[in-house]
Structures are given as structure tokens and as C-alpha cells.
Amino acid sequence: MKIAVQVNNHPVELESRADETLLTAMRRAGFRSVRLTCGIGVCGVCTVLIDGQPISSCLVLAPAAAGAGITTTEGLHDGDPIATAFQELSAFQCGYCTPGFILTTRALLLENPDPADDEIRHALAGNLCRCGSYLKIHQAVRRAAESMRR
Amino acid sequence: MTLDPRITGRFEYGQDQQVEGMLHARILRSPHAHAKVLSINTSEVPQQVVTLTRDDVADLEPLYGPMVKDQPIVARERVLHVGDAVAAVAAGTPREAEEAIALVEVEYEEMPGVFDPVDATGDAAPLLHDGIEIPAELRPDGRNICHRFRLQSGLGQQGFELADVVVEDTFAVAAAAHVAMEPHATLAYWEEGRLHVITGTQTPFNVRRDLAALFRLSEEMIRIVVAPMGGSFGAKTFMRLEPITAALARKARRPVRAVLTRGEEFLTVNRHPARFHIRLGATRDGTFVAKSVDAWWDTGAYADCGPSVCTKGGYAAIGPYRIPNVTVDSRCVYTNLPPAGAFRGYAATQGVWASERVTDLMAGRLEIDPLELRLRNLLRDGDRFATGEVMRDVRFAACLRAAAEAVDWSEGRKNKGLAVMLKGMQTPSRTGVALEIDAGGHILLRSATTDMGQRPDIAQRNLAAEALGLSPDLIAVGPNDTDLVPFDTRTTSSRSTFMMSNAIREAANDLRRKIAERFEVAPEDLVLSDEGAGVAGSPDLSRPLADLAGLRGDGTFVTPGGLDPDTGQGIASSHWHQAAASAEVRVDPETGVTSITRLHTAVYAGNVVDRPGAELQNEGSTIFGIGTALFEGIVFEGGQVTNGNLSDYEIPSILDVPDFTYDLLEGGEHSHGLGEMAVPVVPAAIGNAVAAAGHPVRNLPMSAEAVLGSSTSQGLRRPSSPQGGWEGD
Numbered sequence: 001m002k003i004a005v006q007v008n009n010h011p012v013e014l015e016s017r018a019d020e021t022l023l024t025a026m027r028r029a030g031f032r033s034v035r036l037t038c039g040i041g042v043c044g045v046c047t048v049l050i051d052g053q054p055i056s057s058c059l060v061l062a063p064a065a066a067g068a069g070i071t072t073t074e075g076l077h078d079g080d081p082i083a084t085a086f087q088e089l090s091a092f093q094c095g096y097c098t099p100g101f102i103l104t105t106r107a108l109l110l111e112n113p114d115p116a117d118d119e120i121r122h123a124l125a126g127n128l129c130r131c132g133s134y135l136k137i138h139q140a141v142r143r144a145a146e147s148m149r150r
Numbered sequence: 151m152t153l154d155p156r157i158t159g160r161f162e163y164g165q166d167q168q169v170e171g172m173l174h175a176r177i178l179r180s181p182h183a184h185a186k187v188l189s190i191n192t193s194e195v196p197q198q199v200v201t202l203t204r205d206d207v208a209d210l211e212p213l214y215g216p217m218v219k220d221q222p223i224v225a226r227e228r229v230l231h232v233g234d235a236v237a238a239v240a241a242g243t244p245r246e247a248e249e250a251i252a253l254v255e256v257e258y259e260e261m262p263g264v265f266d267p268v269d270a271t272g273d274a275a276p277l278l279h280d281g282i283e284i285p286a287e288l289r290p291d292g293r294n295i296c297h298r299f300r301l302q303s304g305l306g307q308q309g310f311e312l313a314d315v316v317v318e319d320t321f322a323v324a325a326a327a328h329v330a331m332e333p334h335a336t337l338a339y340w341e342e343g344r345l346h347v348i349t350g351t352q353t354p355f356n357v358r359r360d361l362a363a364l365f366r367l368s369e370e371m372i373r374i375v376v377a378p379m380g381g382s383f384g385a386k387t388f389m390r391l392e393p394i395t396a397a398l399a400r401k402a403r404r405p406v407r408a409v410l411t412r413g414e415e416f417l418t419v420n421r422h423p424a425r426f427h428i429r430l431g432a433t434r435d436g437t438f439v440a441k442s443v444d445a446w447w448d449t450g451a452y453a454d455c456g457p458s459v460c461t462k463g464g465y466a467a468i469g470p471y472r473i474p475n476v477t478v479d480s481r482c483v484y485t486n487l488p489p490a491g492a493f494r495g496y497a498a499t500q501g502v503w504a505s506e507r508v509t510d511l512m513a514g515r516l517e518i519d520p521l522e523l524r525l526r527n528l529l530r531d532g533d534r535f536a537t538g539e540v541m542r543d544v545r546f547a548a549c550l551r552a553a554a555e556a557v558d559w560s561e562g563r564k565n566k567g568l569a570v571m572l573k574g575m576q577t578p579s580r581t582g583v584a585l586e587i588d589a590g591g592h593i594l595l596r597s598a599t600t601d602m603g604q605r606p607d608i609a610q611r612n613l614a615a616e617a618l619g620l621s622p623d624l625i626a627v628g629p630n631d632t633d634l635v636p637f638d639t640r641t642t643s644s645r646s647t648f649m650m651s652n653a654i655r656e657a658a659n660d661l662r663r664k665i666a667e668r669f670e671v672a673p674e675d676l677v678l679s680d681e682g683a684g685v686a687g688s689p690d691l692s693r694p695l696a697d698l699a700g701l702r703g704d705g706t707f708v709t710p711g712g713l714d715p716d717t718g719q720g721i722a723s724s725h726w727h728q729a730a731a732s733a734e735v736r737v738d739p740e741t742g743v744t745s746i747t748r749l750h751t752a753v754y755a756g757n758v759v760d761r762p763g764a765e766l767q768n769e770g771s772t773i774f775g776i777g778t779a780l781f782e783g784i785v786f787e788g789g790q791v792t793n794g795n796l797s798d799y800e801i802p803s804i805l806d807v808p809d810f811t812y813d814l815l816e817g818g819e820h821s822h823g824l825g826e827m828a829v830p831v832v833p834a835a836i837g838n839a840v841a842a843a844g845h846p847v848r849n850l851p852m853s854a855e856a857v858l859g860s861s862t863s864q865g866l867r868r869p870s871s872p873q874g875g876w877e878g879d
Contacts, residue, residue, distance in 0.1 A: 017245075032166050033159020035380070037331045038412055038796035045331055073159040083157050090762035093770060094603025095156025096163065096331040096380030125805045128796070130329050130381050131603050132770030134804045136762075 008075025044127030093131035164335035164350030183789025233417025297457030301718020309440030309475020313431025324783030332380025384492035463497030495829030556750035567838025574723030582636025591696035617658030644823025661703025742858030775832025
């Protein structure tokens with residue numbers, strides 16, 4: 001079946017079976033920033049934003065996303081304050097989990113432009129980074145918040 | 151600023167590789183830990199799906215392995231662990247492959263299994279391998295033992311007669327999962343008899359060599375293209391998916407890609423569970439006089455690099471101490487668990503845990519400050535290690551003092567712990583690299599260093615830029631393809647920065663010579679800058695680098711060494727990884743839950759070539775150590791992994807990471823790898839802190855149950871759990 005969605009503000013028709021996940025359909029459509037790691041919604045690697053909210057695309061059936069506005073990091077533009085902060089602070093190593101962190105950060109900062117350190121930690125608790133870049137990720141989120149408030 | 155493709159998510163990993171007409175693989179795995187494979191029936195699989203069973207590989211070498219050839223592509227007469235590959239399929243879509251694999255019927259006859267490395271050496275244990283050839287340099291002395299590393303220095307065991315005090319205890323470290331966020335992924339295809347493999351691997355030249363042997367081809371008939379990895383941590387070393395994918399592609403006459411599921415990751419390769427019995431003897435003034443290390447490393451059903459693990463873990467458990475009389479007996483043992491292999495911290499994690507807990511036991515017995523006891527016995531420049539090699543560029547004390555200071559050790563030791571370690575770097579070892587001027591006036595760096603997220607391109611560009619006196623922007627790293635890059639042993643053992651820094655310097659000197667020849671001047675009269683090459687004092691002779699396109703400098707760096715397996719004497723490492731850690735903890739007396747209140751690592755970094763990269767590596771290592779210390783452990787039940795998913799097997803999240811600090815100790819003549827330094831010392835420092843809080847833990851991980859079970863009031867108990875004490879100390 002074809003599922004009409006908006007991805008990064010562009011209309012996209014996802015090709016999917018009714019029993020496939022949004023993650024599978026997004027990858028098939030070429031959005032490779034959406035990646036499978038745990039498959040059970042605990043690692044946050046496959047995070048996309050649906051209408052601004054971070055969700056694990058491995059837990060959502062593709063048809064359930066029909067009509068939704070989906071955000072992935074492929075839509076990032078140069079100068080994006082969150083992406084810039086992650087890059088300037090070297091807040092990644094292998095980069096596999098990075099899109100999920102950036103999207104979770106975007107959702108956090110849109111809701112809470114001036115998060116306390118503990119609020120940052122709790123917001124990011126559902127995203128795992130095995131390389132262990134958490135210290136620099138935390139700093140990047142802080143810097144992104146500052147630059148977005150300016 | 152242009153965004154990095156790793157940030158936008160456009161970066162392509164192994165799992166993203168594809169070629170026209172590619173099929174998707176799935177593997178049928180044994181549900182039994184040990185069984186005869188009576189029959190395999192693929193007749194229900196749809197015609198268009200390619201199947202692979204033992205009959206399809208009968209013309210190939212039967213077995214492969216980096217140190218012992220003991221692993222088949224797919225099972226032959228028996229399966230040896232849960233998850234052992236029995237058959238595989240390749241189909242047009244992943245889904246079709248998944249449906250097809252369910253249609254393969256296998257008839258098994260279950261056999262008794264063995265799941266503990268000590269039990270496996272007993273006469274009653276089933277024999278895992280029969281009739282395999284063990285290379286002459288290994289010592290398969292004992293039932294199910296594929297290698298036994300022994301070391302003796304001084305008087306050996308008799309040295310204990312010189313001791314006033316002897317402490318001893320038994321320790322265990324559980325299996326752990328690498329949990330690279332990207333699973334293993336391999337794509338293989340054949341073209342005119344030549345095998346092309348695009349794969350996420352740390353060991354392209356090992357894979358090329360071993361595939362050549364397996365498929366009975368010359369190495370030139372194999373091409374390995376290394377895909378960047380979404381993490382590896384040792385998991386993507388040696389052959390993993392490459393043999394089965396190549397065999398499928400051979401039969402299908404089509405390209406085939408295989409990507410593991412998360413559950414399969416736990417059945418493919420893990421960290422060695424290990425058991426130790428350690429004795430340490432000292433005189434009353436706190437001088438170490440004798441030590442013995444008995445170790446059992448559970449390498450699972452296949453040896454993989456286990457013989458090297460038992461060697462490196464064997465001497466790591468001696469510790470960075472001056473001890474005149476040492477014996478080590480370190481056994482690499484087959485069991486019916488999934489294979490164990492390289493894992494960040496490579497055997498030092500287990501060895502340092504046991505060794506540094508014993509150091510604290512001695513401090514307690516002698517009532518000497520654990521810092522003082524260590525400083526009194528640490529190896530110094532010019533001392534001989536137990537292997538006989540003379541220690542140079544020694545920084546153990548500096549690391550340890552820095553760690554102690556960071557937790558205000560001198561102001562009180564309550565709930566605090568320290569640890570210090572040495573870890574060897576793979577030797578003998580060889581690295582080649584080339585620097586080539588391209589038509590665009592860039593320097594193309596040809597290197598086999600693989601990218602698993604440790605920023606090797608930045609480090610290598612910085613090294614080449616420094617060696618040539620050019621800006622890093624002018625250096626480009628070429629494709630990682632065994633057809634195009636000089637030989638390099640592998641990207642493991644935190645060796646690449648050290649080895650490459652030396653090889654790149656050689657290549658830069660060679661390139662300067664070549665350019666100087668072109669100008670017909672001596673190399674010292676050559677002036678090289680971002681603007682081009684020229685001759686000192688003759689500005690009119692200057693030419694842009696693009697005019698020199700095609701000139702190439704080659705550099706090779708080789709380290710000798712190796713240890714005698716019977717005496718442990720020789721060269722263990724060309725330079726030493728040196729690190730220390732300190733921790734302060736709070737243990738909840740009701741629940742046994744350990745909280746880290748302070749944590750510091752101090753690692754000898756030498757010359758830092760990529761500062762953010764160095765910081766990231768040490769931060770990541772520290773966090774790896776926290777997981778190993780407090781909660782990471784694979785739980786096996788009758789050979790089955792019972793927690794093979796990321797809900798039941800937890801890795802550290804940002805909430806598990808306390809505020810921690812670290813020192814990168816700089817200086818010396820070399821650049822050092824930093825990828826693994828903190829991993830071994832962090833659990834040991836935390837363990838010594840937990841012990842100082844009244845819970846003398848012996849096993850990793852220090853789960854709440856284990857900590858409660860170890861409390862001093864209950865007295866000392868030996869670990870009874872066969873899997874290394876996960877369920878209780």
C-alpha cells in the first residue's frame with residue numbers, strides 16, 4: 001500500500017505492507033538516517049519526530065503514520081543550531097545514534113527552551129550511544145539551547 | 151559550516167551498502183547448545199530462494215578461524231552452541247528471506263553440553279572439537295583447552311616461601327555484549343572468479359587471508375572494501391558474516407547482503423567470561439615477592455582470538471608491578487556457549503579486575519594504604535617486567551597519583567578505590583601507509599585503518615600534515631580497499647595511532663625525497679608549504695603540488711616481539727598502555743545499589759593528535775567501564791542467552807553516567823592509542839571502592855544482589871555460579 005506523509009515538509013508516498021513498521025518503510029524510501037538497533041523501542045536510534053513529538057519508528061506501524069508530518073535529520077539545513085552545536089562540540093563518534101539525539105533535542109528545546117541539566121539528562125535518557133559521547137552531547141544540547149534563545 | 155554527513159544521517163555504514171541485483175540473506179541457527187545434525191530439508195523453500203547447507207560448501211576448506219581452524223561456514227555433523235549457523239537463504243527481500251528460513255527443517259539429536267570453563271577441562275565434559283589441527287605455536291594441554299599460556303619468572307611458586315603474608319581469592323567476570331549500535335553487515339559478490347566483499351570490519355587483511363584459505367584462492371583473488379562501522383568495540387574483527395555471505399553469493403551467482411538482527415548479535419561474538427584464582431605474597435613491609443595467576447577463559451564453541459586473549463589477560467593479571475617470582479597458567483577453554491572474541495579492553499578488563507582486587511586485599515591484610523602499597527611496587531623505568539622485557543617510558547606512578555589526587559585520597563579513603571594497569575599493544579605488528587600527490591594538488595593518504603567511529607581520518611590527516619608541514623585540509627584519506635592500500639595488521643589493540651604515526655613519518659620522509667629528486671636538490675633544501683614545493687633560496691623554482699601529481703612516498707613501521715607460550719618470556723608489547731582510575735561510591739545498605747559519587751581516570755596519552763577525538767575515546771572508555779562494573783553481563787541458562795535484547799541487557803544511558811573527570815597525561819616521544827585505556831581500570835577502581843564500603847565483591851558485574859551477597863558481615867564466600875557469579879557473589 002501507499003501511505004501519504006510529509007517528510008521534512010515534502011510530500012512523500014511510503015511504499016509499505018500493512019504490517020510493516022514506519023522504520024522499515026522510511027528506510028525503503030531512502031531515509032537512511034532512520035536506523036534499526038534494538039527493534040523494541042528502548043534505544044532511540046530510530047527516532048523520528050511525528051508532528052514534533054519524538055517517537056521510536058520501530059514501534060509504529062507504517063499505516064498509522066498516514067497523513068503525519070515526519071521530521072528526520074535529512075531535512076537539516078546548514079546553520080541549524082542543534083546540528084551546529086553537535087558538530088562544533090564533536091558530540092558524536094560513529095554517528096549512528098546521532099540523528100536520534102538531534103531529533104530528541106529538537107523536541108526538548110521546542111518545548112523547553114531553557115532546560116536545566118537534569119531536564120536535559122532525562123530528555124535524552126531514551127537515546128543510547130554506545131561510543132559514549134554523552135558528556136559532549138550534553139554540552140551540545142546546552143549550547144544549542146543558548147544559541148536558540150538568542 | 152557544512153554539516154557532517156554523520157550529523158545529517160546521510161553517512162553510509164556497512165548496512166547501507168548495496169549493489170544492483172542484490173539478494174538478502176538470513177541464517178538458520180541452532181536452538182540447541184550441542185546436538186547432532188541428523189538431517190536438513192530445504193524442499194519446502196520456494197524455488198527462487200537460494201539455500202545454503204553443508205552440502206553446498208563441501209568443495210571448500212572445511213574450517214576457518216584466525217588462530218585455530220575450527221569453525222565451519224555452516225554446521226557439518228554437529229552444532230556446538232545456541233545460534234550456530236546451520237543453513238542460510240538468500241532471497242529478493244529481507245522479508246522473503248525471513249519467511250523462507252522458517253521453511254527449512256532440521257532434525258537434531260541433542261547432546262550434553264558444558265557451559266563453564268573449569269568444568270569443561272574435566273574428564274566428564276563433552277569434547278567440543280575432535281581431530282582439528284592446532285597450530286604448533288599453541289599449547290592445547292588439557293581437555294577442551296585450545297591454548298594454555300604459561301609464564302614463569304624467578305623462582306615461580308617457590309617465591310611464596312619468601313613471603314611473610316599471602317593473600318588469595320577467586321574472581322569471575324561475566325560475558326558481555328559489544329552492542330555496537332549498527333549490527334554486523336556484509337555484502338559479497340563474485341566477478342570473473344574474484345570475490346569482492348564490502349564489509350564493516352576492523353581486520354580487512356585478516357579477512358582477506360582467511361577467505362582466501364577458505365575458498366582455496368590466492369589472496370589477489372579477494373578484495374575487501376571496508377565500510378565505516380556504526381561502532382564495533384571488537385565485535386567486527388576477524389571473520390563474522392563474510393564466509394556465509396560469500397558462500398551464498400557463490401551459489402546464487404548474485405550479490406548477497408547479510409545484516410544481523412539484534413538477537414543474533416548476542417549469539418555471534420561476546421566478551422570472554424573468565425575465572426581467576428590469584429595468590430599474592432609480600433614481605434611485612436609491603437614488598438611484593440611472589441604472585442600466581444590461574445585463569446580460565448571461556449572462548450565458547452570456537453577459539454576465534456581466544457588464545458591471544460588468554461595470553462594478554464594472563465600477563466595483564468600480573469599488573470604493573472615489580473614482582474621477582476611469578477607464575478601464570480592461563481587457559482583458553484572451549485565450551486558450548488556462543489564464541490567469545492575481541493572486546494574493548496581486550497582481556498585486560500578481566501585480568502585487571504582480579505589483580506587489582508587482590509592488591510587491595512594485600513593492602514588490607516598489611517594495613518598499608520592501597521596507594522602506598524601500589525607506589526612501593528610499581529614498575530619503574532629500567533625495571534624488568536615478568537616477561538623479561540625492560541620497561542621504558544613508564545608512567546604508572548604518574549597516572550596513579552593523578553587518579554588518587556582527583557578523589558582527595560590523602561584526605562580519607564572511606565568508600566574510595568584505586569586501580570592501575572598495564573595493557574600490551576599487539577606485537578609483532580606491521581603497518582604500511584602511502585602518501586600520494588594527486589592531480590588536484592592534494593595529498594592522498596592510503597591507509598587500511600578502519601573507521602568504527604574513532605575519527606581515524608582526522609588523526610591520520612593531522613599526522614600527515616604535521617609530518618609534511620602542510621595544512622590538514624590538503625590531506626585526503628583514500629578509499630579503504632585492500633586493492634588500494636598498503637598492508638596493515640589490523641585496526642585493533644589501540645595500535646593504529648601509534649603505528650600510523652611512525653609509518654606516516656616514514657612515508658612523509660620518502661615523499662620529500664621523491665620531490666627533492668624531481669627538483670634535483672637534497673631533501674633538506676626542499677621547501678614544502680600549502681602553496682607548493684620549492685627550493686630554499688630559489689623562489690622562482692616553486693611549483694604547485696598539482697605539478698608533482700603521481701609522486702608517492704611509502705612508509706612502513708614494524709614492531710617485533712611475541713612471548714614464548716611455555717615460559718611467558720619475550721616481548722609482550724612494543725610500548726605499554728598505562729592507566730589508573732579512582733572512584734568513590736555510595737552503597738545503599740538496604741538494596742545493594744552502588745552509586746558512583748566520584749570517578750576519575752588518568753591515562754598516558756603521549757602526543758595527542760586529535761584532541762576532541764582523544765577526549766571522546768577516553769570518555770567512551772570510561773562509560774564502557776561503568777557498564778561492565780555495575781550491570782553488564784550476559785546471563786546464560788543451559789547455553790541459552792536469556793537476556794539477548796537491549797531491554798534485558800542494559801548498556802549505560804546518560805542517566806547511568808555520573809559526572810566524571812580525567813587526565814590525558816601528555817609527553818614522551820610517541821602518540822598512543824586511547825581507545826581502551828579506561829575500560830579495565832574503571833571496574834577495578836569501583837570494585838575497590840565498593841569493597842572499602844564493606845562489600846568485598848569478587849565478581850563482575852557488581853549487581854545490587856552481588857554487592858549485598860558479598861557484605862563483610864556474611865563473611866567471604868567463593869563464587870558458586872557457573873556463569874561467573876552474575877546471580878550472586
